[in-house]
Amino acid sequence: MPRNTTVRKPDVSAPQDSRPATAPAVSLKDVAVRFRTKDRDVTALTDVGLEVPMGEFVAIVGPSGCGKSTLLKLVAGLLQPSSGDVLLSGERVQGPRHDIGYVFQRAALLEWRSARRNILLQAEMRKMPAEPARRRVDELIAMTGLRGFEDSLPHELSGGMQQRVALCRALLHEPPVLLMDEPFGALDALTREQMNTELNRIWRETGTTVLLVTHSISEACYLADRVVVMSARPGTITEIIEVGLPAERDYTETMGRPEFREATTHIRGLLGAASAAD
Numbered sequence: 001m002p003r004n005t006t007v008r009k010p011d012v013s014a015p016q017d018s019r020p021a022t023a024p025a026v027s028l029k030d031v032a033v034r035f036r037t038k039d040r041d042v043t044a045l046t047d048v049g050l051e052v053p054m055g056e057f058v059a060i061v062g063p064s065g066c067g068k069s070t071l072l073k074l075v076a077g078l079l080q081p082s083s084g085d086v087l088l089s090g091e092r093v094q095g096p097r098h099d100i101g102y103v104f105q106r107a108a109l110l111e112w113r114s115a116r117r118n119i120l121l122q123a124e125m126r127k128m129p130a131e132p133a134r135r136r137v138d139e140l141i142a143m144t145g146l147r148g149f150e151d152s153l154p155h156e157l158s159g160g161m162q163q164r165v166a167l168c169r170a171l172l173h174e175p176p177v178l179l180m181d182e183p184f185g186a187l188d189a190l191t192r193e194q195m196n197t198e199l200n201r202i203w204r205e206t207g208t209t210v211l212l213v214t215h216s217i218s219e220a221c222y223l224a225d226r227v228v229v230m231s232a233r234p235g236t237i238t239e240i241i242e243v244g245l246p247a248e249r250d251y252t253e254t255m256g257r258p259e260f261r262e263a264t265t266h267i268r269g270l271l272g273a274a275s276a277a278d
């Protein structure tokens with residue numbers, strides 16, 4: 001569903017019992033995560049509260065080890081909080097969720113499968129009807145500029161193309177929530193910029209809710225409606241910054257906008273030069 005170009009404000013005032021119409025896509029309430037290993041206990045997250053309305057793009061930045069991946073795993077149901085609640089569309093997450101899309105730092109493609117068959121893996125695992133799945137794969141391949149490379153094996157694709165295949169695979173079942181954990185960290189600057197532009201367009205076209213973990217402040221501010229800044233371990237939310245840019249963003253033009261510069265400078269200040277990657 002196409003979105004308009006105004007910035008949507010999160011509706012944090014929605015009453016608790018108003019689901020499903022107004023329930024946030026993702027909600028974390030007073031979440032803490034403690035890991036118990038044989039030599040020590042680690043508090044990875046503490047006091048985390050976040051509401052993400054449907055269709056919003058939220059970026060998460062913070063120093064290494066502050067619990068960003070842990071937060072995504074909670075939303076995906078791969079991990080249970082030690083205390084607090086994690087909800088998707090108002091429903092408590094109680095186990096691995098199959099209705100979300102997850103893009104990892106590395107594309108994690110099967111080397112012996114073509115680009116098309118790597119994307120179709122999602123359909124096979126979910127036992128989706130073959131014909132609609134094939135049609136959707138064609139649409140996604142066109143949307144991500146992979147046409148002509150459908151039959152290539154992963155090693156015949158560039159890093160950016162491999163990430164696009166991983167993105168198509170994560171989007172195949174049209175997940176209402178897309179989780180991305182540093183998906184572009186391994187790409188060169190130019191490819192990363194192209195992937196950012198593409199992700200902005202895909203987000204606008206699909207209307208999916210996105211949680212993106214990144215070490216790049218500029219990537220966070222270019223892509224997101226709001227940027228969540230986390231503190232060092234035990235990770236908690238220091239501040240949530242509303243970027244205040246229209247949904248449709250030209251890359252170069254955005255970099256020069258005062259709202260963008262203000263947001264990046266502010267976040268850089270919060271994180272401190274030592275923990276900022278760019």
Ligand SMILES: Nc1ncnc2c1ncn2[C@@H]1O[C@H](COP(=O)(O)OP(=O)(O)OP(=O)(O)O)[C@@H](O)[C@H]1O
Pocket residue numbers: 035036037042043044062063064065066067068069070071233
């Ligand atoms: N399964 C686990 N068992 C024990 N400790 C863990 C486990 N998973 C994560 N941790 C610890 O929790 C903390 C947060 O880890 P997490 O991977 O969420 O950090 P991160 O913010 O994603 O870091 P990075 O930016 O380096 O990816 C770290 O101190 C880590 O050692």
Ligand SMILES: [Mg+2]
Pocket residue numbers: 068069070181
């Ligand atoms: Mg991580």
